[in-house]
Amino acid sequence: MERLLTVKGLTTEFRTERGIVKAVNNVSYHIDGGEILGIVGESGCGKSVSQLSLMQLVQSPPGRIVAGSAEFNGVDLLKYGRKSKEMSSIRGKDMSMIFQEPMTSLNPAMNIGKQMSEVLITHLGTTVAEAMERSADMLSQVGIPDATKRLKDYPHQFSGGMRQRVMIAMAMLCTPKLLIADEATTALDATIQAQLLELLYEIVNKYNLALTMVTHNLGVVARYADRVNVMYAGRIIETGTTKEIWANPLHPYTEGLISCVPKLGQKLEAIQGMPPALIDRPPTCPFLARCKYRQSECHKEPVAELTPVDGQHATACNVRLKEAGVA
């Protein structure tokens, strides 16, 4: 499969009163066409900001992309300005994003038909009538009954699950090559969440899209993702195929994260402590303070680069890399 997106050394900072927060720190990964990539981590680990950086949607100031490149379809996204024409023509057309909160991402004062047709008119220059027709068609594809009639409805007239369906339909209008779902189903009830995930999976397979799933729900990743990036304190600390990571987690954080999920008849093993503050971090491993495998050298060495151990399976743990004889 062809390489769709290659991110190299992406670093995003936020200037705050207390200092510079490196929300995304030297992140490199790739995604191929038709692939589902899961990005997991806890709040503040930079999973959302890394995706917003790619879309050039990080608010600036205080945010700033300070380094890195992101080659998408042969062009470097990070070279374009936030408000550049090039970026506007990519956003929503070749790359779309679905956000967590459908109520805040949809315009409450504009009916669904108008919001959806706007996408087609701007990107593809279709006529209003054609845009409306295609919007209705897309709405029925995501399982909204009476689609033509509902185009006249406003976001508040839809339930939470239906609103998220509208978001998916809107993101799919120009058949993008890459879809980014940022905690797209987190705010929904379990049965509705299951409905939407299956729908998303169906659509992604039907159009052969690449999907980046940003989530903190390990279950969702385990079910749908082909590969996983595990993020901690702004860095990718482990990456590999979903099965490899579950069968043989290399980084102590990944191991802890997997054992944090309650399983029947097993004592729950929690990771002690809290994620570190991201202001003025020392160059050592960010997981050091919470790690149960830490060694004395860990306090001295800078954190390892993400290094492959076995094929695609890579980790940034000094101890594990040494054990594997890689570092």
Next chain:
Amino acid sequence: MSENNVVSTSSEVTSTPQTGNTIDVTNLKMYFPIRRGLLKFKVGDVKAIDDISFSIKPGETLGLVGESGCGKTTVGRCILRMYEPTSGSVVFNGRDITHDKQSQLRSVRRDMAIIFQDPYGSLDPRMSAGNTVGEPLKIHKLTKTKKEYKERVEELFILCGLNPDMSDRYPHEFSGGQRQRLSIARALAGDPSLIVCDEPISALDVSMQAQILNLLTTMKEKNNKMSYLFISHDLLAVQYISDRVVVMYLGRIVETAPSVELYANTRHPYSQALLSAQPMPDPVAEETRQRIILEGDIPTPLNPPPGCSFHPRCTKATKECSEVPPPLRDIGGEHFVACHHA
């Protein structure tokens, strides 16, 4: 709300049977009136809880699961008498508190506590951590001297994994997980026999969730008479912590059984769908697992469907289901299910 009181004229409400249970809830109903217009005439009811009964034994953890709007939070609030139920009875440690006045409830409240979902909204931002935890001690006059008070607060801090040096700090200086620990410390202050945990881990990160679940379990190991009502939509967490589980849908109990039995032998189509909707964190098992995907949304409790309220979304629904509401039947082994076809 008094117009609905006529329903409960049975003797169970007036006499209080000595069951030895921490909580006995019998035929509990909680209707919220909908008022419209200038004169605020009542035009209908939201039937948040519609005739449910259950009990919690001393030392037992009862899990309460269901989706938003199913009434699980209302159940917790009725038990703590933050709401006055429309009808039915709540008996707490042998005392009927269904219609007690606020002044009468004060003595009971020492023995019950609640932990809320949102650790940001549930703590007073202008009260220091120490005072937050110690307030119940002052209100219920549980400590005699200042020294004793200070020691008890310190003890509660350590018990919940907080550093007593942090007692002068204010809630905004704590992280979400630490705030939830503060809420737990405060809940434990009065040495209660019942803690209602209303989605205590939903707002937290995965690693913090595990810490809080472990803390709750440890607290119960220390005091084996204490009971939890654990309200959550996270079935894995409920399964982990509960002895018995109640599944609710639109204000009614659809299934209840001991935790192990419920997960091994799920009978109600809704419980089956709910369990199947939960993604299991195991890529190998997920590859082959078939999921039951329910059609449609949860109906509004304003106008629930007639008969079994789940029938419009149910795969097994027949004509009977749309006409006759199924009673909660005993199918053996303390397993009850409200379905015509289970």
